[in-house]
Amino acid sequence: MAKQKRKIKLKKRHLIQALGALALNGQLSGFVTGNIYTGAGKQICLPVLNCYSCPGALTSCPIGSLQAVANHPGFSFSYYIMGLIALFGILAGRFYCGWLCPFGFLQDLLAKISKRKLRVKVKYDRLLRYLKYIILIFLVLLLPAVLTNSYGIGSPLFCKYICPSGTLGAGLPLLLLTPALRPNAGMLLVWKVLLALAIVLVCIYITRAFCRYACPLGALLGLLQIVSFYRFSYNKDSCISCRQCLKVCPMGIDPMATPNSPECIRCRDCIHVCPTTSLTSSLAGKTLPKEILFVGGKSGQSDPA
Numbered sequence: 530m531a532k533q534k535r536k537i538k539l540k541k542r543h544l545i546q547a548l549g550a551l552a553l554n555g556q557l558s559g560f561v562t563g564n565i566y567t568g569a570g571k572q573i574c575l576p577v578l579n580c581y582s583c584p585g586a587l588t589s590c591p592i593g594s595l596q597a598v599a600n601h602p603g604f605s606f607s608y609y610i611m612g613l614i615a616l617f618g619i620l621a622g623r624f625y626c627g628w629l630c631p632f633g634f635l636q637d638l639l640a641k642i643s644k645r646k647l648r649v650k651v652k653y654d655r656l657l658r659y660l661k662y663i664i665l666i667f668l669v670l671l672l673p674a675v676l677t678n679s680y681g682i683g684s685p686l687f688c689k690y691i692c693p694s695g696t697l698g699a700g701l702p703l704l705l706l707t708p709a710l711r712p713n714a715g716m717l718l719v720w721k722v723l724l725a726l727a728i729v730l731v732c733i734y735i736t737r738a739f740c741r742y743a744c745p746l747g748a749l750l751g752l753l754q755i756v757s758f759y760r761f762s763y764n765k766d767s768c769i770s771c772r773q774c775l776k777v778c779p780m781g782i783d784p785m786a787t788p789n790s791p792e793c794i795r796c797r798d799c800i801h802v803c804p805t806t807s808l809t810s811s812l813a814g815k816t817l818p819k820e821i822l823f824v825g826g827k828s829g830q831s832d833p834a
């Protein structure tokens with residue numbers, strides 16, 4: 530009997546994510562010439578992981594910028610970046626992870642490759658989720674503030690040794706497009722490519738693995754989510770315990786127990802799938818309609834990411 534082809538379902542959220550990735554990387558000529566855009570847009574940091582050095586990038590990555598100015602004599606720039614992150618985070622927490630971040634979008638697409646998912650044991654999962662805070666504190670804030678060059682610019686340790694978004698979106702395209710850079714590509718590049726490939730592989734079998742365990746920006750926005758104006762609520766009285774919300778969550782959390790968890794990327798899949806409207810959202814105390822962001826897929830479907 531002929532094997533049935535598996536249909537890959539894309540949600541309307543993915544369309545918004547694709548448009549967001551395109552808008553953030555709108556200098557399309559850069560992908561042909563290898564020239565990086567250096568105009569006024571690069572003064573702006575949006576709360577997503579999108580490398581400054583990506584040939585198409587029109588804005589800066591807040592994590593890259595934070596490392597550079599962690600201990601800069603002109604602290605006003607780091608106040609500006611922290612202020613922007615705080616503003617975005619207090620407004621909507623990790624909403625940007627679920628709807629705008631190009632690396633989040635890539636992870637959602639990777640999750641479509643296989644229906645088989647790995648279940649990380651609860652005790653290991655809990656421990657691993659602390660890793661992103663360790664990365665934030667040591668590789669983004671503390672060590673770059675200590676390891677500065679003669680101009681006071683911090684060493685971008687996260688970008689240099691870890692960031693898979695930088696490797697896939699900037700490092701590899703620039704090496705392909707600019708032969709002059711290739712002689713400088715040594716063991717560091719080998720390490721970064723291997724790490725990025727490992728992260729890609731893991732994200733096929735663990736939805737949003739990088740967001741769950743390693744993203745320092747997600748860690749920062751997650752902490753701000755605790756006081757964010759954008760809130761989720763759970764009504765126990767109307768809940769029929771069908772557990773659909775648990776099945777669809779790409780971050781592997783329980784929205785009934787912790788509707789405002791710092792781990793939640795606000796994808797709204799749980800709200801959409803709930804047959805009894807027991808999960809709702811609000812902005813500054815005003816309840817939002819269930820379909821406000823017209824999330825795709827029919828209620829009752831179980832399709833993480």
Ligand code: SF4
Pocket residue numbers: 774777778779780781782783784792793794795796797798799800
């Ligand atoms: S499914 Fe719900 S709880 Fe899970 S990440 Fe999306 S919005 Fe958050």
Ligand code: SF4
Pocket residue numbers: 767768769770771772773774775785802803804805806807808
């Ligand atoms: S999907 Fe809705 S009704 Fe079902 S368990 Fe979750 S909150 Fe309760």
